[in-house]
Amino acid sequence: MPPKALFLIAATAICLTIGYFFSIYAACGFNRDFLAINSCTESGGRWNYESRSCERLPGTFSQPESEIVYEQP
Numbered sequence: 001m002p003p004k005a006l007f008l009i010a011a012t013a014i015c016l017t018i019g020y021f022f023s024i025y026a027a028c029g030f031n032r033d034f035l036a037i038n039s040c041t042e043s044g045g046r047w048n049y050e051s052r053s054c055e056r057l058p059g060t061f062s063q064p065e066s067e068i069v070y071e072q073p
Contacts, residue, residue, distance in 0.1 A: 024038070033047075033052055036052075036054070039054075040054035043056075044056065044057070045057070
């Protein structure tokens with residue numbers, strides 16, 4: 001494949017990736033914690049906006065490398 005075609009494919013992939021993450025960032029209301037919020041909710045937790053922390057409940061799925069924090073109400 002010619003170098004120009006490879007460059008165009010790589011540039012398109014980079015632009016699509018940047019656009020994807022920007023759209024997620026915008027959908028979260030431009031919240032600077034959007035990646036942490038997504039990770040928290042995807043692992044079965046709930047995000048506490050006041051303390052900016054992830055609250056995990058017993059029996060919910062969590063990733064093995066993440067630290068489970070149980071908070072008393």
